């Protein structure tokens with residue numbers, strides 16, 4: 001028998017006595033291939049990688065489909081499939097406030113792969129990078145909290161906003177700014193995407209009427225999530241153009257006879273809640289020696305709506321001390 005949704009041609013075996021279906025065999029032969037998206041591993045001036053275009057909405061040879069978590073799609077066997085896609089997926093929907101909306105058509109060979117690359121275009125690369133890393137951070141958190149319903153929603157991710165040197169989350173969305181002479185486009189920095197999503201995890205995890213968002217705790221949670229995924233104490237390398245040395249905590253070692261908590265406290269007075277609690281050995285602390293942007297570190301106020309709690313990203317200047325040498 002023939003089927004159209006999904007497409008199939010089946011041989012169905014039935015019980016000779018009752019007519020009950022017993023087994024079926026797909027007679028069509030399908031091919032599959034993997035869709036990739038090229039994006040920075042951390043930031044646009046560092047290593048890049050072809051990531052699986054996971055959970056992405058696509059149109060394959062005219063039929064709507066969603067890629068698997070490995071970026072795989074199936075199609076009728078034969079020649080290369082035409083894959084049309086944007087940056088709208090099951091769990092992340094990227095929108096851009098500048099430049100052309102990201103969209104492409106790619107030829108995907110049977111048994112092969114094809115990669116969407118826009119590394120030379122800031123606004124396009126920000127859209128692709130934010131999609132890749134927003135989906136990755138949702139997968140990461142799902143492994144920790146599989147029943148966390150917020151993860152199953154399609155989260156808006158707004159990139160290329162006409163502002164600079166920051167990013168923010170509001171509990172529902174994540175938002176990223178354009179580049180300028182000083183700062184990189186934050187939508188192109190994996191660590192910032194992870195960090196902003198961390199704020200949403202915090203906000204969404206609060207039981208209404210029982211808890212409330214606490215800014216310093218939220219920053220600590222978000223930094224810890226980001227640093228855990230990257231397995232690095234350097235948050236957002238390349239955030240500032242020309243300098244990606246942001247945090248030297250990886251070289252910190254507690255003096256003999258002291259605990260890491262003691263070291264963290266002694267070197268980051270006024271540091272983040274994560275550092276004060278000693279829960280985050282990777283964390284550098286906050287503005288014991290604030291730089292010019294330090295005001296941002298506490299600007300956890302509303303940007304777009306007074307009713308919504310928004311919180312801006314930590315930046316190197318706003319959050320981290322200029323001296324990180326432990327003694």
Ligand SMILES: [Zn+2]
Nearest residue numbers: 219312313314
């Ligand atoms: Zn933040």
